[in-house]
Amino acid sequence: MNITNNIVKVGIADMKMVEAPEVIRTSGLGSCVGVVVYDLSLKIAGMAHVMLPDSNLSKRENLNELKYADTAIDILYSTIIDNGARKFALKAKIAGGAQMFSFNSTKDVLRVGNRNIEAVIERLNKHRIPIISSDTGGNSGRTIEFDPSTGVLKIKTVNTGETEI
Structure with missing residues (x-):
């Protein structure tokens, strides 16, 4: 069976929700963080591809709320609850937040990956959602794929291969 038809892709600064047998994937996680929130017993999950930590830093009107940790996770949470997930059953897995470039500075503003992870x-x-496992930091990009029927997050890391958490 060709499973690729069941892959829902999440773009950068994007969010989607799936139900098994679909799986959900995002690529290009450098300093960005992929956030998966799921209800395993109902086999539903949502994923957000977070680019920046705080929407309050944006001065633009009509900003993409899915770009920021503070607003994207609120939207992800509401979406999955509105689609039947139960608050008490929610769990999360996160990956990404790499430091993609080395700087000769200790300025916090350059630590986007770490700031994204913290946010x-x-x-x-x-939202009282426990993080069950994570693969964050480092200096390599990642692609992640989550299967809501198993709760497994596959992580392909540049130059180091694939792991599962």
């Missing part, structure tokens, strides 16, 4: 964790905690 994602803070927002998931706000």
